[in-house]
Amino acid sequence: MENRTIRKAVIPAAGLGTRFLPATKAVPKELLPIVDTPTIQYIVAEAVAAGVRDVILVVARGKESIVDHFDIAAELEAHLERTGKHELKKQMRSIAQMANVITVRQQEPLGLGHAVLCARDVVGDEPFVVMLGDDVIDAKVPGAKQLADCYARHGLGTVALMEVPREETPMYGIAAGSEIEPRTVRVDRLVEKPKQDPPSNLAVIGRYVLPPRIFQVLEQVHPGVGGEIQLTDALAVLAREEGLLGYRFEGDRYDAGDRLGYLKANLAFALKRPELAGPLRELMKEMSR
Numbered sequence: 001m002e003n004r005t006i007r008k009a010v011i012p013a014a015g016l017g018t019r020f021l022p023a024t025k026a027v028p029k030e031l032l033p034i035v036d037t038p039t040i041q042y043i044v045a046e047a048v049a050a051g052v053r054d055v056i057l058v059v060a061r062g063k064e065s066i067v068d069h070f071d072i073a074a075e076l077e078a079h080l081e082r083t084g085k086h087e088l089k090k091q092m093r094s095i096a097q098m099a100n101v102i103t104v105r106q107q108e109p110l111g112l113g114h115a116v117l118c119a120r121d122v123v124g125d126e127p128f129v130v131m132l133g134d135d136v137i138d139a140k141v142p143g144a145k146q147l148a149d150c151y152a153r154h155g156l157g158t159v160a161l162m163e164v165p166r167e168e169t170p171m172y173g174i175a176a177g178s179e180i181e182p183r184t185v186r187v188d189r190l191v192e193k194p195k196q197d198p199p200s201n202l203a204v205i206g207r208y209v210l211p212p213r214i215f216q217v218l219e220q221v222h223p224g225v226g227g228e229i230q231l232t233d234a235l236a237v238l239a240r241e242e243g244l245l246g247y248r249f250e251g252d253r254y255d256a257g258d259r260l261g262y263l264k265a266n267l268a269f270a271l272k273r274p275e276l277a278g279p280l281r282e283l284m285k286e287m288s289r
């Protein structure tokens with residue numbers, strides 16, 4: 001049987017982050033903190049918890065600081081050591097040891113599909129998971145693991161699905177199909193941001209477990225809106241050719257690429273911190289009076 005183990009994650013982080021300007025003029029969106037931790041660190045932690053060993057970051061000019069975050073900060077560590085902050089020093093080192101981080105560059109922002117294609121040589125001939133930094137998932141079983149388990153069972157590309165209110169369907173890729181198993185849909189329609197008549201209320205969000213065949217498909221896909229190579233177009237081809245599954249994952253998802261979603265993520269994660277939960281609840285009560 002073909003290899004169904006997911007050992008590699010591709011994290012596309014080469015976008016311009018225009019929805020978050022001016023913050024993202026000089027700071028990569030992926031490094032904006034949720035409480036005190038960069039968004040991308042939550043994503044890498046989720047990948048590792050799903051069994052991933054190699055994390056492939058797709059970055060662009062000006063976004064090198066993302067890579068630095070996962071490297072050893074020797075000067076900082078020496079300072080923490082000198083000042084007796086041993087625990088903090090250990091924490092900083094553990095970030096550099098989370099995963100085997102590999103960087104590839106996307107020379108031009110030609111779309112999410114193109115960003116994934118940039119990782120082709122590093123991924124090689126094995127299934128992998130694509131994880132978008134905008135989508136932070138808080139779940140008992142890591143989001144990427146839920147999809148990887150589905151892939152292991154069926155051997156078909158699997159995208160994360162989430163029910164959204166009807167009026168929000170124009171903001172997402174929408175998938176429709178028949179349920180073959182609890183939470184698992186065989187996708188027969190995929191529409192990117194439908195302006196009207198969405199085929200369902202199941203939105204595709206930023207986790208995709210994909211077979212290596214996707215690279216060949218991406219090479220054939222014609223640039224769509226804005227000259228960009230859309231991952232959704234390649235997924236639609238995959239669905240037609242060999243089948244594609246959608247998995248309604250269990251857990252909470254935050255759209256950290258959107259201002260309100262980002263604020264919500266900050267509140268939700270802060271409320272999970274024992275040292276912040278109490279004072280924050282007080283503050284929220286006070287402010288909503």
Ligand code: UTP
Pocket residue numbers: 012013014015016017018019020029058106108109110111112114115132133134257
């Ligand atoms: P988005 O369109 O949400 O990200 O792409 P963006 O372009 O950075 O943000 P806005 O919309 O302008 O605010 C989804 C993901 O795909 C990556 C982005 O970094 C983001 O994680 N991406 C997108 C690339 O890596 N390369 C691209 O050419 C486009």
